[in-house]
Amino acid sequence: MTLGLDAESGELPAGWARAIISDLCEVNPRGFDEEPGDDDLISQVPMASVEAETGRIDASTRVRYGDLKKKSLTRFQENDVLFAKITPCMENGKIAKARGLVGGRALGSTEFHVLRSHGAVLPEYLTHYLLQRNVRITAEHHMSGAVGQRRVPRPYLESMEIPVPPLAEQRRIVTELDRQIARIEAGESAITDALAGMSELRARVADSAVSQHAGISSKLKDILREPLRNGVSAKATSDGSGIRTLTLTAVTRNDFSDQFTKLTSADPDRVSKLWLEDQDIFIQRSNSEELVGTSAIYRGDSNWAIYPDLLIRVRVDHSLALPEYVALVLSTSPVRFYFRQHARGLSGSMPKIDQATIENVDVPLPSLQEQQEAVTWVKKQESTIFPLSMAVEAAQADSIKLRSALLHAAFTGALVPQDHADEPASALLDRIRAQRAAAKKAPRKRAPRKPRTAPPGQEELPQ
CATH class of the missing domain: 1.10.287 (Helix Hairpins)
Known part of the structure; x- marks a missing residue:
């Protein structure tokens, strides 16, 4: 050895050996190996049922196949590998081997690519390989689409080369x-x-500080210096050129550092109003159910980076409110609950909050001195x-x-x-x-014809 x-x-x-995924797997197979009956119970697996970075999947939700079979959902079966194709789910590592499916089959989010092994690669091995951070970072560079809907294209996934023991x-x-x-x-x-x-x-500390001023409030839209603004969706570059752009993780971890930025091909003319300023507040307008509405305040140099489409920027009128105080309000339990309650999304897609929802956040508004005391x-x-x-x-x-x-x-x-x-x-x-080539060449067996009981055009009517 x-x-x-x-x-x-x-x-x-x-x-x-080295092999590309299309040689190892059927990518996005049309359906199940064996179609279930309408009354059969199968699993339903939305995006939220796949854990980030762990390879774990919750397939416990049971549905009657006939109730959902006409919906545009992804069909997969036991031992298939699920690969979230949309941002930010792919970057977050929502990748898993399908296991524990009710009846061995499931309907899931349309934002999954499905990989069904031909037999030369174990689903578990493939799952571990795809969960690597460097694999996901490279896949991110090949995403296509715009406006918060960037996806890993099927041709890229099919052409991905992996080492096969x-x-x-x-x-x-x-x-x-x-x-x-x-x-x-x-x-x-x-x-x-x-x-x-x-x-x-x-959260309890923030709640305690803000709750003391609950009697006086204003809508967020009434204390803004300028309207809320979404960022821009742009493809990551791989040659060291481009415009530095925040990633969602910068807000999730409240860390605006090089570690949570990427270089993108954003058009300089289109992003002239998206450069960061000290004390800008950013809110995640789309993410998983537990993270949508997460916010953080940027403290640093102006024009250091721009921000992506999945973030909304809040710029506060300093004569009415302190940005640090507003950021504190946005981190409280009632506001986070409000965002989760108002997040919307199509079946299988990431929940989103719109600008109107953010504009109508209630902000307790004491004097600037009292705001500073709370901060x-x-x-x-x-x-x-x-x-x-x-x-x-x-x-x-x-x-x-x-x-x-x-x-x-x-x-x-x-x-x-x-x-x-x-x-x-x-x-x-x-x-x-x-074996696959031989199976393609083999003639398809036709079912034997039933003998006619009457000349054409004179068939007997059913009794």
Whole structure:
């Protein structure tokens, strides 16, 4: 047994092969291998039922097939791989192997690509490969479309090349990945609980500060310096050129740094009014149900970056309200609940909030001095949370790096030993290609004709 070579050398371990996804899988198959009956129960899997970055799927919702079969939903079955094609779901890692489906079949969001293996790649192996951050970042560069509806095109996914180990080695890789990831997730679970606890604590602090001024309020639209403005959707570049553009993660993590930006091909003439200014507030107008309406305030240099279409910018009239105070109001529990309640979306699509919903947020509006006192009090409370927050975020960053290193090892042949007794991947691929080619050439069997009981045109009427 031997260990594989590092991917940086450009070589593959013994017995491995390179193949594009269209050779390994049927992409977006027309339907099920076996059509269910109208009264059969199957799973319904909207986008929200696929967890980000974990490969987990909730297939517990049962529906009668006949009630939904005429709707434009994606058909998939047990062991298919789901790949969210739309932004921001793809970037968030909504990718999973279909498992635990009721009756082995499901109807899901139209924003899934479906990959059905021909047999040379294990669905679990393919899922782990696609979940890699570098794979998703590259896919993002190839998205097409505009206005918050950018998608990974089917031809790009079909042409994606992946390293394919022998089938027996794939099983060993998946087993070891599952074992190691289970250990990582145990630590991540504690991190998630800690982050949730701090988020709830921050919300309580904000609620407490703002609730003292609940008697005096104004609509957000009445304290704006200029109208709300959406950002722009532009394709990411890969040659180091372009305009620096925020990603949604900058707002989710309240961190406006290079880490959460990308270079895009945005037209400079179209984005002249989209450059960031100090104390701009940004609201996510579309994201998952739990994140839609998330907001954050930018503190930094003007003209540093622009922002994407899925964000709405709020610029406050400083003579009426302090931007930091308004950002505090937008982070309170009542406002977040208001956004979730008013988010709308077509079946299977991401929930969205419109500008009118944001304009009509109630903002308690005491004097500027009282606003500053509220902001100062919140900062003092948060200063006690900050050291713990930094420690948790550092642990989260370490966990991400550990996952990345683990997956890199898996797909360069360094995670488990190679066994020269395994059938090479190239041999299995050749055999499957031959079988598929023969199946295409084989004549289709026609059902035998029923003998006529009367001359044409004189058939008997049914009794």
